Amino acid sequence: MRFLTRGLIGLVLLAIMASTIGYGVYRVSTAMNQEEARRRPPVQERTYAVNVSSLTSETVAPITTAYGQVESWRSLEIRASSEGQLVGVASKFRDGAAVKGGELLVRIDPADAQSELLDAQAAQADAEAHKAEAEEAIVVAEQELVAAEKQLELRRQALDRQTQLREKGYSTMVQVEQEQLSVAALEQALSNRLQSVITSRKNVERMELGVARARIAVQDAERTLEETTITAPFSGTLDQVNATLGRRVSSSETLAVLIDPTALEVKFSVSTQQFSRFLDDAGRLIQVPVEAQLDLGDRVVSVPGTLDRAAAVVATGEAGRTLFASLDVDADTPLRPGDFLTVKLEEPALENVAVIPASAASEDGRILVVDEERRLGAAQARVLRRMGDQLVVTDVPFGQLYVRERLPHLSAGLKVTPRVVGTPGEAPEAAETSQGGPKPASGPAAPEDLVTLEPERRDALIARLSESRMPEERKARLINILNQPKVPSEVLERIENGRGRGERS
Incomplete structure (x- = not known):
């Protein structure tokens, strides 16, 4: 009985000791968890700072870019009009030289052209002399025709008298026949005189044609003589010049291009x-x-x-x-x-379109937009034109903010910190208000966005930046911000989350 009692007492003591040890372990574990929870900051959703702009409806005249070559639609080959020796070349008659209209370029030896002109003038004078002779011959032929007509008239009157005398018995048939033969002979002579007049008139016409041909020959010779002096027909620039003083050129040889x-x-x-x-x-x-x-x-x-x-x-x-x-x-x-x-x-203007950077859209025209809760959403835009590093799009939610640079780590549903970007070259600034909506890029930072750092925390952050691999210029800029009395909370968040590399100040 005593043994049983002692056994029960031992079990009770063992239970009490196990309960005490378990309670102690529980208290120690609870205290450690509370200390760890107190030291560890609360987990917050990660946000990304993005540059945004508003989708504004506007009218745009797109620009099409092409590449081409300059051509001249007015050029002239300067050719030698006749064969001869170059006896004069202007000092400006060189490749690339600018000349004015009517300015002397080259001169060809005019001796041959002058000889041709003298021959043509002599031929014209000879043709005019022949024409004068033909005109005088026609006057003589017309006078002979008039005389023959008068003689024929007299012979006809004599034939009439002989015929009347024969009827009265005072003349014979032989005398009448003689008068008839005389009339026939005069009619033949009159016909010959008329033919002479016609021939003389045709000779005059032929002589006129000869004079006209001679005048044309003289004009050709004069033009040839004038063309021995070559001038610029219009103002321009010379190219492909091929003329040397004393060189003999052939007819129609190209001397230059104007x-x-x-x-x-x-x-x-x-x-x-x-x-x-x-x-x-x-x-x-x-x-x-x-x-x-x-x-x-x-x-x-x-x-x-x-x-x-x-x-x-x-x-x-x-x-x-x-x-x-x-x-x-x-x-x-x-x-x-x-x-x-x-x-x-x-190009003709396009209405109700928006102009966005090419980096804001994917190849198929998808862009990221920011909703009222500062979360990213996807929108499908229709790309109308691609102009360098800009896109002209339509079918987009006008008035809503969009992300200007579509980075690989950005996708729909992420929470972001918008930075409204205005005109190109303007520094982006935080675009959030206490209600979570965007504010103007030129507005000052809100007081609650600035944090006063303790010296230990500042030193730890500076040491962390010094050990990072970010560019020295950006590292120095962030260290300068941390040395300020108050530091933007966004900068602290990016540094503590290991994203100081992408910070923009």
């Missing part, structure tokens, strides 16, 4: 889709403004122009269309035929 520097146009190619943007409803090419740019290294020369026409045919294997634009240039333009230009064409 190019009008004010008659320039640019020839360029566009795709079929781009070509369709410059057609009206009737399919006709519209005249739109053009800006041609010549890159000269440190300087870019811009020349205005107008879209003029399209090529008549499409070459085999060529895609798109070839267009021509006339350029508004003066004689002092630095442009030359053969220059390679960048051509910018202003």
Whole structure:
């Protein structure tokens, strides 16, 4: 009985001891968890700072960029009109020289041309003399014709008298026949005189043709003599000059090419889709403004122009269309035929569209928008034009904020800190209010966004930045911010979360 009692007492004591040890372990564990919870800051949802802008509906005239070559639509080959020796060459007759209209260029030896002119003038004088003789001959022939007519009239009167005398018996038949033969002979002579008059008149006409031919020959000789002196028909620039004093040139030999520097146009190619943007409803090419740019290294020369026409045919294997634009240039333009230009064409205006950076959208036109709770959402935009690093889009939620740079770690549903970006080059600033909505980029930071750091915490953050691998310039900028009396809470959050590398100040 005593043994049983002692056993029960031992079990009770063992139970009490186990309970005491368990309670102690529980208290120690609870105290450690509470201490750890007290030291560990509360877990917050991670946010990302993003640059945003508002989707604004506007009217935009897109710019199509193409590349082309300058051509001259007014050029002239200066050729030698006759064979001869060059006896005069102007000092300006050189490649690249600018000449004025009517200015002397070269002179060919005029000796042969002068001889041809003298021969032509002598031939003209001879033809005029023959014409004068023919005119005098026709006067004589007409006088002889009049005399023959008078003689014929007298013979006819004599025949009538002989016929009357024979009827009265005072004349014989022989006398009448003699008068008849005389009349027939005079009629034959009159016919010959008439033929002479006609021949003389035809000779005069032939002589007039000969005189006309002689005059034409004289004019040709005079023109040939004038063309021995070659002048510039219009103001321009010389190219491909091939003339040396004393050299003998042949007829129609090319001596130079004269190019009008004010008659320039640019020839360029566009795709079929781009070509369709410059057609009206009737399919006709519209005249739109053009800006041609010549890159000269440190300087870019811009020349205005107008879209003029399209090529008549499409070459085999060529895609798109070839267009021509006339350029508004003066004689002092630095442009030359053969220059390679960048051509910018202003398309017809597009209404109810937005212009966003190309980095804000994916290849298929998806963009990220920020809702009222500062969370990202996806929106599908329709890309109308791509202009360099900008996109012209439509079918977007106008008035809503969108992310200007679509980074790989951003996706729908994430919470962000918007930074509204205004005009290009303006520094982004925090765009949040106490209600969570955006505020103007120019507004000051809210007082609750600034935190006063304890010296130990400041030193720890500075040491953490010093050991990081971020660029030295950004590291120095963040350390300078931490040394301020009050530090923005966003900067502290980014540094403590290990995202100081992406901080923008």
